[in-house]
Amino acid sequence: MNVLRTAFCLALLCAMESVFSADLQAQNSAAAALPDSPTPRLKANAPAPDEYALERQETWRTLPKDFLHDQKEIWLFPTQLARGRHWIPTLAIAGGTVGLLYADPHIMPYFAKHQNQLDDVNDVFDPLIATGEIVAIPASLLAAGYMRHDSYQTGTALLCADAYGGGAIVDLAMKAITRRERPSDVPLNTPFTDTFFSGNKSPFKGSSFPSGHAVGAFSVATVVAMRYHRHRWVPWAVYGFATVVGVSRVSTLAHFPSDVFLGSALGYTVARYQALRPR
Secondary structure, three states: OHHHHHHHHHHHHHHHHHHHHHHHHHHHOOOOOOOOOOOOOOOOOOOOOOHHHHOOOOOOOOHHHHHHHHHHHHHOHHHHHHOOOOHHHHHHHHHHHHHHHHHHHHHHHHHHHOOHHHHHHHHHOOHHHHHHHHHHHHHHHHHHHHHHOOHHHHHHHHHHHHHHHHHHHHHHHHHHHHOOOOHHHOOOOOOOOOOOOOOOOOOOOOOOOOOHHHHHHHHHHHHHHHHOOOOOHHHHHHHHHHHHHHHHHHHOOOOOHHHHHHHHHHHHHHHHHHHOOOO
């Protein structure tokens, strides 16, 4: 267990170090068009700024106001639907969630029966450890940004915090309403059905729908992937990590597949279409 945990943490740190070293090399080579390079000053008759000049800039000073603005937009989303907007992605997410809700009782018995075979893997994604692994990404970006005096890197870390927090509030609200039992709470030899609206489930600990870890992992992954997408391996690395975290929530019997799917979609949507929207 300790070996797997250590190996995973080392791999994560190496991946983040590669981002920092790649950024430093890019700056030294004067590649101003890279996503992590400061936006160059435009001269007279210069071409229009590229997409990165239009990106949202985040600082400690703007973060509280931006976070509150994002929350307002998130909770007013139904008004967008009322105007006929965003129906296709909304229906796609709703349809995928409903399909998995139907499949949940058929999928979970497999993981319940194979817990002994998955112990070593699951230990690497203990709830507290998984949370630390997610937080380590923006924390590393923030520390490296301060050491390198890189405002883009520190801004990325703050946007991760914005997206993570924004998704977490929605997640807790949904948990408080649905109060779904976790798979681990279902007694042995009992079908994984009728798990919603269990009155004794706390939204802060016991409630299962959706997965908070999936929300956090995909919100952070989306911010990093979008801000560093010109490094082609970065989206693969961060989305791969987020996917592993999501799957681990099912294998540890902490969540149903539908919990993870909706949490992943929620984390991606809040980060991509709200936290990263230019001001």
